[in-house]
Amino acid sequence: MNIVKNLVSPSLYYCKCPYSMNPTRIVVHNTANDASARNEIQYMINNRNEVSYHYAVDDKEIVQGIPENRNAWHAGDGGNGLGNRQGIAIEICYSKSGGARFDAAEALAAKFIAYKLKEKGWGIAQVTKHQDYSNKYCPHRTLDKGWQRFLNMIQAELGQTTQSSPSTPSAPNTSSGEKYSTGTPICTNTLSVNCNGTGKVYTGDWSGTIGRVIKGAKYPYRVDRNGVAIGWTNNTGIDTDPHTPGGSQTQAVQTVLNSVPSDFIRESATFYPNITLKIRKAPTEKGIDTGLYYSNGMSVRYDGYVKREGFVWISWISASTGERRWMKAGVLNSKGYNTNPYGRFI
Numbered sequence: 001m002n003i004v005k006n007l008v009s010p011s012l013y014y015c016k017c018p019y020s021m022n023p024t025r026i027v028v029h030n031t032a033n034d035a036s037a038r039n040e041i042q043y044m045i046n047n048r049n050e051v052s053y054h055y056a057v058d059d060k061e062i063v064q065g066i067p068e069n070r071n072a073w074h075a076g077d078g079g080n081g082l083g084n085r086q087g088i089a090i091e092i093c094y095s096k097s098g099g100a101r102f103d104a105a106e107a108l109a110a111k112f113i114a115y116k117l118k119e120k121g122w123g124i125a126q127v128t129k130h131q132d133y134s135n136k137y138c139p140h141r142t143l144d145k146g147w148q149r150f151l152n153m154i155q156a157e158l159g160q161t162t163q164s165s166p167s168t169p170s171a172p173n174t175s176s177g178e179k180y181s182t183g184t185p186i187c188t189n190t191l192s193v194n195c196n197g198t199g200k201v202y203t204g205d206w207s208g209t210i211g212r213v214i215k216g217a218k219y220p221y222r223v224d225r226n227g228v229a230i231g232w233t234n235n236t237g238i239d240t241d242p243h244t245p246g247g248s249q250t251q252a253v254q255t256v257l258n259s260v261p262s263d264f265i266r267e268s269a270t271f272y273p274n275i276t277l278k279i280r281k282a283p284t285e286k287g288i289d290t291g292l293y294y295s296n297g298m299s300v301r302y303d304g305y306v307k308r309e310g311f312v313w314i315s316w317i318s319a320s321t322g323e324r325r326w327m328k329a330g331v332l333n334s335k336g337y338n339t340n341p342y343g344r345f346i
């Protein structure tokens with residue numbers, strides 16, 4: 001595939017793509033602009049804004065601005081977000097006015113994404129959209145026209161059978177077997193601490209509302225209660241006859257999953273501090289000091305983070321007490337990115 005390269009100068013990596021990246025997904029965007037791919041990339045690599053993306057695609061060509069082994073700032077999910085740290089960002093041009101130019105750009109993007117999936121041995125589940133990572137309605141025109149329709153275009157390029165398009169555009173649960181949609185009240189007997197099932201999975205009895213659906217994930221439904229995410233579940237865990245949960249095990253597991261605030265962002269990774277950092281019981285400088293700390297040479301496996309008081313606070317469940325613990329892991333810049341971490345995230 002012919003790809004025009006106009007890569008950002010390494011002297012601007014600190015701003016545009018500060019982290020090395022091992023990509024795990026595609027993140028699709030619309031530019032909400034009427035500029036060509038060349039102009040989008042030229043503008044992006046020349047300014048000093050912490051906004052970046054790997055590719056822009058218009059009706060004629062694909063232009064690359066950031067190497068695929070560097071991260072980019074596009075998904076709105078923060079300095080440690082899966083979108084920003086593991087996603088190959090693809091901007092589809094001419095979405096502001098739409099029309100034939102946009103349709104052709106979308107068609108070329110579908111062809112290009114199919115090519116990338118083949119190259120990396122990925123499937124259609126690796127094609128995600130900006131909206132999956134933050135509340136932004138992006139890729140706006142692609143969503144208006146139908147997200148499943150766009151996935152079908154990619155699958156057609158791959159020579160795969162496609163699913164019928166939903167009657168409402170971009171319904172959240174129309175593929176990969178997700179039966180429930182956001183806002184559905186449910187009960188479940190299974191809660192995973194993250195959507196991919198790599199962390200702890202609990203059995204018990206919980207009620208809540210589906211707060212988010214991540215298509216193709218092992219545990220695609222985020223269960224919310226009173227606006228607070230309590231875990232992730234799947235089709236087999238969900239009880240279609242909602243009831244009032246009971247039992248002591250419920251209490252015990254809720255304690256384990258306790259106090260996850262609504263701004264909590266799930267992320268399973270390991271942090272290696274390079275300075276000594278206090279472990280607290282809440283994500284605030286006023287949080288109770290446990291008297292314990294992590295320091296250089298140690299590491300902590302965490303399951304998510306919040307941004308509070310100008311810092312990113314990582315969090316995990318203490319193995320010894322079963323309580324949630326918090327620790328500052330970096331200073332946020334004015335845009336809310338963790339540009340000054342107190343160590344390495346791996």
Ligand SMILES: [Zn+2]
Nearest residue numbers: 029030130138
């Ligand atoms: Zn976007």
